[in-house]
Structure formats: C-alpha cells, structure tokens
Amino acid sequence: MIRVGIFGATGYAGYELLRWLRRHPEVRVVFAASESSAGASLADVIPGPLDTPLIAPDEAPLGDVDLVFLALPHGAAGKMARRARAAGVRVIDFSADFRLATPESYRRWYGHDHPAPELLPAPYGLPELNRAALRGAMLIANPGCYPTGMLLGVAPLLMAGALTDPLIIVDAKSGVSGAGRAPKQNTHFVEVNENLAPYSIGQVHRHVGEMRQEAQRIARGVAPEIVFTPQLLPVSRGILSTIYLRIPDDWSEDRVRALYREQYADEPFVRVLSAGALATLGHTTDTNVCAISLTLARPGLLIVVSSEDNMVKGAAGQAIQNMNLMFGLDETTGLV
Incomplete structure (x- = not known):
C-alpha cells in the first residue's frame, strides 16, 4: 500500500x-x-x-x-x-x-x-514519451495541461523527422477550471458565459517554454518554433487543441494515421480516431485519455486535433499514471 x-x-x-x-x-x-x-x-x-x-x-x-x-x-x-x-x-x-x-x-x-x-x-512526467525516466523516480514534474495535448498531438511526426517546416501553430481552448480556483475577473461567470476569450497569445504564455523544451527533446534534426493561442472556453473542464503542421506533400492522410497508430499502439490512454472523425471534448471528459484526430487539409498541410480532460489527463490522472510508474504498478491501476 x-x-x-x-x-x-x-x-x-x-x-x-x-x-x-x-x-x-x-x-x-x-x-x-x-x-x-x-x-x-x-x-x-x-x-x-x-x-x-x-x-x-x-x-x-x-x-x-x-x-x-x-x-x-x-x-x-x-x-x-x-x-x-x-x-x-x-x-x-x-x-x-x-x-x-x-x-x-x-x-x-x-x-x-x-x-x-x-x-x-x-524527469518530465509524460509517460507516453518519457516512460523509462519515470520508473522508480524520486521526483516527477507533472506536465502542464496545454503541453500534454500539444506534445501527444505532434510527437509521432517529430520523432519521425517528418515536419518540413519547424513552425507549429497551436490553437487551444480550455475550460475555466484550468485557470484555478482562485477568483479572477476574467474567470467570473458573467465574463466567461457566452464568450470566447484569447489570452497570452503568440510566444508569451509560460507553457510555450515547456512545449518548446520537450518538442526539441523528442524531435530529430528539427528545432520546432511554436506559436500558441490559448483561449478560455465557457465550459468547466476540457482542452481542445487544434494544431497546424507542414509535412511532405507526398504523405497521404492514411500514411500519417498509420504512423500515429504505430506510435501509440500500446498506449492505454491515447486514442487515434478513425478517418473522418474529429476529436471533441466529449471524447475525453472525465477520463485519462487523449483523443487525436488527423485531417489532411491539402497536400502538405496537416491539422491535428487533440482532446483531453484538463483535470484528469492534464493533471490528476496523469499524476496517478506517473505514481504507478514510480512504484512499479500497472500503469492503468486506478484509472480504468
């Protein structure tokens, strides 16, 4: 125990x-x-x-x-x-x-x-990308909620060296719980309800440093440049990240999906959706799952949509996943 x-x-x-x-x-x-x-x-x-x-x-x-x-x-x-x-x-x-x-x-x-x-x-506590460093660790840094969805969304392409442009554009929308319980003017009900508000856009949000560090660690021969637009969504929980990437013109959507499914084949908490499906908040609410959809907008331009529950895979669930690895338990214990 x-x-x-x-x-x-x-x-x-x-x-x-x-x-x-x-x-x-x-x-x-x-x-x-x-x-x-x-x-x-x-x-x-x-x-x-x-x-x-x-x-x-x-x-x-x-x-x-x-x-x-x-x-x-x-x-x-x-x-x-x-x-x-x-x-x-x-x-x-x-x-x-x-x-x-x-x-x-x-x-x-x-x-x-x-x-x-x-x-x-x-050790950076994103098990799907850093598992070996987490087993038996004495201190683990649980990732930020935004970086979790972004990194899982781009990792297969970075690891395959498949980006033809280092620029990664991330448009991410988060439920209000991501801002924490302490009251702030921009998180009051009247400010949030029936509204959609961007904040800290471009390359100034603190999570950009974390995203860049980990993206560079897993990339092969690429130093990614990240432009990040977080937005406050009028829901309690969940993050939906829409990510724009340049890939080789001769890569089909089926080839990209095969790459993602191979990368995440043994991952219990990553779900790569079928062709034609788009990730939504509903795919992951109250679960430790990250759902990923892939759409080839035109040759060479890929749109990845990554969904997660910011309070579970983006925080508490991932921490339990890390604890299980830390103590040599089955990774899914207490999470399924």
Missing part, C-alpha cells in the same frame, strides 16, 4: 486527485493539507462526498508517507518539494517548478529565481 499526502487539496487539481485516489486499490491517503482551510473538513469547504479532514501544511506528517503530491502554486511547490525530499519522501509536483530543466529557463519564463535549483533537472 502506497501512503500518500496531498498538499493543496482544496484546489481543483488537488480535489480531483483525491477523488480519483479513492478508487485506487494500492493507495491510502494519509493526509490532505490546505493553507486556507486547515482545521475544516473538505466537505465543508467544497460541498460533495469527500469528507476528509484538512491540516495545515506545516503540520503534515512527512514521516508517515511514501509520496506527496504538490498541487500548489509555482514557487511554493518547489520549497515544499525540497522539504519532502530532505525527509526521504518521493514527490509528484503539479506546478511548473520542475518542468523546465534549468534555473535559467525557469527564470526566463516565470520571472524569479528557482526555489530549489539543486533538484533540477527532474
């Missing part, structure tokens, strides 16, 4: 993680911590079935757990990871603190010094 603790249990990702861990046969949740709601029951803070007592982070009994999940803001997560690792506890971090490989890259994208540079680099 894996004994785990959760920091940030009242956030969307932390709450989703606790919900999924309840069904995991090899896990016992020892504690759930919350800075803002310590001393309360989770059911009193968030109406629902999870009646779990909440403790203050400083009171967390690290000596009683094998693993902690950090569903904390960047900066705070890195400090807690240092404390957990000093206590000999394994860490899966939901924040951005360990996704970028160097302190310099982190400072560039997040604007301040890294809180625990001695723990870098950490």
Whole structure:
C-alpha cells in the first residue's frame, strides 16, 4: 500500500486527485493539507462526498508517507518539494517548478529565481514519451495541461523527422477550471458565459517554454518554433487543441494515421480516431485519455486535433499514471 499526502487539496487539481485516489486499490491517503482551510473538513469547504479532514501544511506528517503530491502554486511547490525530499519522501509536483530543466529557463519564463535549483533537472512526467525516466523516480514534474495535448498531438511526426517546416501553430481552448480556483475577473461567470476569450497569445504564455523544451527533446534534426493561442472556453473542464503542421506533400492522410497508430499502439490512454472523425471534448471528459484526430487539409498541410480532460489527463490522472510508474504498478491501476 502506497501512503500518500496531498498538499493543496482544496484546489481543483488537488480535489480531483483525491477523488480519483479513492478508487485506487494500492493507495491510502494519509493526509490532505490546505493553507486556507486547515482545521475544516473538505466537505465543508467544497460541498460533495469527500469528507476528509484538512491540516495545515506545516503540520503534515512527512514521516508517515511514501509520496506527496504538490498541487500548489509555482514557487511554493518547489520549497515544499525540497522539504519532502530532505525527509526521504518521493514527490509528484503539479506546478511548473520542475518542468523546465534549468534555473535559467525557469527564470526566463516565470520571472524569479528557482526555489530549489539543486533538484533540477527532474524527469518530465509524460509517460507516453518519457516512460523509462519515470520508473522508480524520486521526483516527477507533472506536465502542464496545454503541453500534454500539444506534445501527444505532434510527437509521432517529430520523432519521425517528418515536419518540413519547424513552425507549429497551436490553437487551444480550455475550460475555466484550468485557470484555478482562485477568483479572477476574467474567470467570473458573467465574463466567461457566452464568450470566447484569447489570452497570452503568440510566444508569451509560460507553457510555450515547456512545449518548446520537450518538442526539441523528442524531435530529430528539427528545432520546432511554436506559436500558441490559448483561449478560455465557457465550459468547466476540457482542452481542445487544434494544431497546424507542414509535412511532405507526398504523405497521404492514411500514411500519417498509420504512423500515429504505430506510435501509440500500446498506449492505454491515447486514442487515434478513425478517418473522418474529429476529436471533441466529449471524447475525453472525465477520463485519462487523449483523443487525436488527423485531417489532411491539402497536400502538405496537416491539422491535428487533440482532446483531453484538463483535470484528469492534464493533471490528476496523469499524476496517478506517473505514481504507478514510480512504484512499479500497472500503469492503468486506478484509472480504468
């Protein structure tokens, strides 16, 4: 039995993680911590079935757990990871603190010094593309929700060296839960309802650094350039990424689909859709699956649509997938 603790249990990702861990046969949740709601029951803070007592982070009994999940803001997560690792506890971090490989890259994208540079680099927790590095790891950086869908959507072509142009254009639409539970003006119901709002477009969104780093790691002879347009969709959860890629003019859609199906043939959580089908949010809601559709718009121009649930494959489900690898369990345990 894996004994785990959760920091940030009242956030969307932390709450989703606790919900999924309840069904995991090899896990016992020892504690759930919350800075803002310590001393309360989770059911009193968030109406629902999870009646779990909440403790203050400083009171967390690290000596009683094998693993902690950090569903904390960047900066705070890195400090807690240092404390957990000093206590000999394994860490899966939901924040951005360990996704970028160097302190310099982190400072560039997040604007301040890294809180625990001695723990870098950490394995990047996208199992389909980095599985070997995750088995037995002591610290795993859970990927961002946007990069998960984007990277799974382009990886087969990057790994085959099949892009004829390094420019990758990503138009991604996310449910409001991706913005976190803390209230902001642009996430109020009146602002979001019946609206579709782009933000941080071009090459300024912080996830671009993560996307670029991992795309370059898996690409063969290509340094991809990513133009990213995230948009806030008036739904609770889900991400739909539409990705535009240049491929050889003589590649048919059937050839591309064969490449994707070969790449993901043994992946339980990636579904390559049949010809004519287009990925939608409905393909993946409340699952740990990434669904991918492929459309050849004209010779040489491929449109990939990648769908995922930002709270599951984009956060809590992927963290459980990483935990299973970390502890040598079947990867699908607790997720199917």
